[in-house]
Amino acid sequence: MTGPAETTSGARAAAPAVARARASRRLGNWGHRNARWLFPAPAVLLVAAIIVYPIVYTVWMSLQDWFASSLTAPRFIGVANYQKILVGDPRFREAVIRTLYFTGLVIAGETVLGVAMALLFNREFWGRGLLRTLAILPMVATPVAIGLVFVMMYHPTLGVANYMLTVLHLPPFKWTYSSGTALYALAVVDIWQWTPLIMLIALAGLASLPQEPYEAAHIDGATALQAFWHITLPLLRPAIVVAILFRAIDAIKTFDIIFIMTQGGPANSTETINILLFNQAFSYFNMGYASSMAVALFAVVMGASLVLIKLRRTAAW
């Protein structure tokens, strides 16, 4: 490791200036030697303050009984909150099942559509750049605005969605206005928004596929379908798996669209863990109980992401 340059002019300067220069050089040397932890230090401190501390606090709060709206102090009740969410609260259990169902639904839709679109668009054609540009728009659009537009499109009598159904001679839906269809109507919004991500990831995967297996298969007389099934899909699998896991981690946490469009209703039919937790914490101010749900959600998402990190490593990206 090389130190900062020695300045020869410093030797000729007045004594206090020399001392100052020496001190600052010592400081500079020290900074240089310890650069590898000084550089990330501000970020680490900030992350500790806004992430680690809150997490620890949430875990501690999950062992308390406390309503933020009341004047009584938090009361330590051990794991009673966890006991309640695991066995004593059917509403939480339903929310967990609903969250997983919603996640499965949107991921199935997005993967099938996204991969199909990637296979279709994996060629040179006029307008390829425009297609990529269009694909990005739903992912970056403000969720509140998207939710609002879909609320208007889903309106049972005035919305354009039902008008299109009648044009196609299909019966009208109630979309987010009925407990039977609301979760599916929300899934459509999520699929609309995030299918392009899977498509773009799959396109990147397709672009990196080697040509040799296809040439070999062609010589051996394989059909296009066989080549797709036995070459493309297996080679594309790592890309698809990573795409699915990224989407899964975010889909479990879906909040904006649901809160904006239905707020968990009608009749709790779209109440996912996130929405239930949010209402427990900020409508009823039941902080202890809500914290235990937060820890449970945290555990579910962390489990999924550990798989992701492991897979990322094996996929060697």
Added chain:
Amino acid sequence: MVSGRRRRTGLRTAGFYGLAALFMLPTVFVFYWMITLSVKPQVEATAHPPSFFRFSVTAAGYREVFTKYPFLLYTWNSLVVAAGCTALGLAVGLPAAYSIARWRQRRLALTVLVARIIPGISYLIPWYIFFRHLRLVDTHAALILTHLIVGLPIIIWVMIGFFEDVPPDLEDAALIDGCAYFGVFWRVALPLVRPGVVATAILSFVFSWNNFLFSVILAGRQTRTLPIAVFNMISYEEINWGTLAAAATMITLPVLVLALIVQRHIVTGLTFGAVKQ
């Protein structure tokens, strides 16, 4: 024979573009519908059957957004929070990303990734309690700090990729010339990754601008950001659809324009560098 083959390829091309149009139609239609609703007069916005192409144009919706609501204040709040979060994120994120790239601090990188993975709602309860205790609810500072959760991980992860592309020879040469690491970072590495800095700054700005969850709890009357303001507009049932669509258009259009500038980096940012385009 030749003309038959040509007709077949012509048909295939037509079929391909037909399919492509079918797949992309929903994407285009939602934005088209948002923008056209925003300029339709109320009678036509809720007309049945709806008018797709022939309608009269009015600015009434946009006028109402500014006259009935303090929309300029909300816009200012969104700007301050997104810009503040991005500036702070760059100030601490750039040196961290440089360090991770230069000294291969994988563990640190994974910690940052974890911060992005944890559900935002699990921070919200303690933040709400702290900020209420410190009387920071309804201040820009609270929003800027919390929005860092959205901005900082993206800045760090995207910038790691850019710093890794800086040739090590250049940095070593600067070190031998007597630059300390701070000098190398500031005078050699940073100027080389300037396009990356612009891209990540825009990404961080966009995701802070779009954030709903943190602001809905921590913003108050004076600091309400645009997403919260627009959400509150939905709650008033009797409002004009034209006004709602105008608000939605105004909040989304700047983001879409910014995103088009950095479109090559969007997927990299969203997948934390797992997918490079």
